[in-house]
Amino acid sequence: MGITRFAKSPLTSYADITLLCGANEGPLQGGSLSAKISQLYLLDLLYTEYFKRTYKESVLNKECTANSVIEKML
Secondary structure, eight states: OEEESOTTOGGGGTOSSEEEOOOOOOTTSOSOHHHHHHHHHHHHHHHHHHHHHTHHHHHHHHHHHHHHHHHHHO
């Protein structure tokens, strides 16, 4: 799967599925807020669906990650 703003991106030739996401912006804008929000929303949707489909494994991985970083947060 590939996520890109440009339909003719070289990435599309390697991806089975291409998700087009982004907004038109000028060369000096440096990344518009609407483009960033739409990309974050898409990633959140993909993560949520993956988590639901692999719930048991995802919960274990999340707990393992939390346990690994908890010591560094104290």
